[in-house]
Amino acid sequence: MPGQDDAREASPPIVDIRHLTLTYQTADKPVYALSDINLTIHKGDFISLIGPSGCGKTTLMRVIADLEQPTSGDVTVNGMTPEAARLQRAYGYVFQAPALYPWRSVERNVTLPLEIMGLPKEERLARARRQLELVGLAGFEKKFPWQLSGGMQQRVSIARALGFEPQLLLMDEPFGALDEITRDHLNLQLTRLWLQTRKTCIFVTHSIAEAVFLSTRIIVMSPRPGRILDIIDCSDLPRERSIDIRESPEFQRIAHRVREGLMQGHSYDD
Amino acid sequence: MKTSPWPLILLAVPVFPIAADQGQALYLWQVPIAALCFLVSLAALAGQGMIRAREWRIPVQLIGVAAGYALPLLLLGQGYQLSSAAGLWLHVAAATLLLWVALGLVAELPRPQNMLGPALFGLALLMLWEVLTRGFEVPRVLLPPPSGILGAFFSHGAELWYDFHQTVVRSVLRGYVIGCAAGFAVAILADRIPFLARGLLPLGNLASAVPVIGIAPIMVMWFGFDWQSKAAVIVVMTFFPMMINTLAGLKSAEKMQLDLMRSYAAGYWRTLFLLRLPTALPFLFNGLKINSTLALIGAIVAEFFGTPVVGMGFRISTEVARMNLDVVWATIAVAAVTGSAFYGLIALAERHATAWHPSFRKR
């Protein structure tokens, strides 16, 4: 579909990464966490970063979020440096764990970033209600985190990240700690959410099925040094997806290619 | 790298008197030694700003600090009065601010060298204490200078040693060993008999919130003035912390590991020695460390209620009454060093015994 590609190229990229390298200095030897990463992410993309432990997928995301400093290379977010983008609150970040504040109710957890940004109270509450509705948690506003299941807590944290309406949503294995049934359910909700809001998403995962199900593009990474092995386009799959899509030959083909990539990058001698 | 502008108050020193001689204010240029020290500090202040390498800045700054702290002592040695010498105190203040900058740099050094920070801080505190008490002629009954306290070590060395022997060797060690051993033994017993544990634990928690030290006069009445009464106070004070910590430690073994021992058909005692006591070690050492401080406090306070005419608590209360604060401070210094050494020894033993524990792992 050349037409679509052209349209994408015309709008400026949301994230642009060129020759990114990140090296940690440890006691005995340097660790190459990321090595010569090049990646362009456009508006409306849903990008999955997949790879074995230590391949640098979380680190790459943390660089985009200005939580880690690269050793060399250029990163722009919305055409700015990551730091400037962070100061403008350009992205919402969802961590592996819900990281909800146990002393705040669900509602007040969602309004937390809005409070920090100094929004008026009515606006904060209205937005919290809207976002909680979006993640299917209307009616749970006054509950405290410990009264919710793990899946619900993670949905609260997604609502919290959506609350200040960022264009970019960064998700670091948000469903990694959940059981598979809950995970399927949330994946479905997430695709709907993405179609509704048209956010650009970057999503770190261990699961091939999850990556293929959610993404428009899949970035396969490999460790030592952390690098990109393969970039797989999923535009053969329809944008609107249901769980059944996993049975389709396109899905199987893409999943197979991801698996091939992962096996190629993984040396099993360790 | 930012440099703090505050040490620059040094530049104002020449404006104010640096010392006084029989009520006559003297300025920097009238006292050669003061001029020399000022120039050294000034040179250090200017020099450290020009040096780029951080590790070379620190010694230069410290030379400037040393000149600032040495000057009042030198002036006092020559018989000048300092209490109204604004310039001198400004110089000392500038030296202290420069030290603060140096400490900031030391804190960023790698692991072994940054231990210099607390050492310098402690040394500076002692110097300031000396300089301020002598410079402002603080009466000795209020606060003697460190040099006076050091003098008391020489003039009262024998007494201090006997006090140490009476309080630490005779009372503290015996009471500590008995109290900790009893707490440990009762905890093992209570662990076998859960009914006992459920009865004793609330009692132990109660004891931790209650001023147990108050039993000191009763123990003195029961066991007499000598070490037995102090040891008894210590036994009561150390018993419950040891018991509570041991019980908590024995409970800390993981269910899975206990099941593993069970699958090996290991009996109670085997499980105790092979799994539960090793797992409990951090807790045991925690109890031992808490008790090391409590034991010393117990002995000294119990001595306030009556002793044979020797002992650290006795020394403190009688010399305070006689206004011999030098000796009091010397005794406190002995107590402080003893307490720290006692604690340090146990911490060292802990390090050897529980080297496997996560809290000692390097990151």
Next chain:
Amino acid sequence: MTDRLMHHALPVAVMALAIVLIWYLGALWLNGPQVTDALNRSGQDWGMREFVTQAFTMRRPVLPTPDQVAVELYTSMTSHPVGHIRNLLYHTGVTAGAALLGAAMGVVLGILLAVGIVHLRTLESSLLPWLIASQTIPILAIAPMIVVILGNIGFSGLLPKAFISMYLCFFPITIGLIKGLRSADPLSQDLMRTYSATGSQTFWYLRLPSALPYLFTSLKIGVAASVVGTIVAELPTGGQAGLGARLLTGSYYGQTVQIWAALVMSAVLSLTLVALVGAAERLVTRAHGGRR
């Protein structure tokens, strides 16, 4: 419910009963020699009955019985008006006032030090090791000297005692709060960073709330320590007022029952203060979502 009661209350009740029993037996044993002496000197025939009644009702027993202590507690609180120097409640009030003032000062100092150490690297690296080392020093030993020094400068009465209890109280609070302020989990701190929150926002929204449980735990320790500090500080003031003074005069004049009464009272005072902190903790925890 009854199961719980049996599980927890029964052992405690049995233990309390055992203590009372041992106490009475101990009184027999410790007071025995004196009682035997007195009865022999009286020249009359005496049996077990006389021995026991005598041992339990001595005027200056080596070990007073619990009922003697209870009676002494009651009379010392009711035989004189509350403000009178011979009323135990008056002494308790004196000690409680100094301990509370000291605890308040200690809390302020402890919080200031903790916040300073958490935010200033230089302070942390140079001051903190000394603070920790100072914990191994028998600080109480300095108490009488501080009373005398402050007395020389012209402070007497409440303030020197409060000063010592502050000295004992601030330390656990500083250490607990440093731990608490650092206890916020790294994810939450990253979260604050992604919001580009300022330092003070991070402090008020994240660090302080996550430090609260630690603060309350160390407050309990600190309050108990401040009572100990006040009582020890009252020892060298020469027996004017306060529970420590009651202990000292009791031991001077061999008034064992008075010592025991003062001892029980100091325990009650300390437990009351700790319980108050506990109640405040429950209130705050409830406002913060109940269970943690």
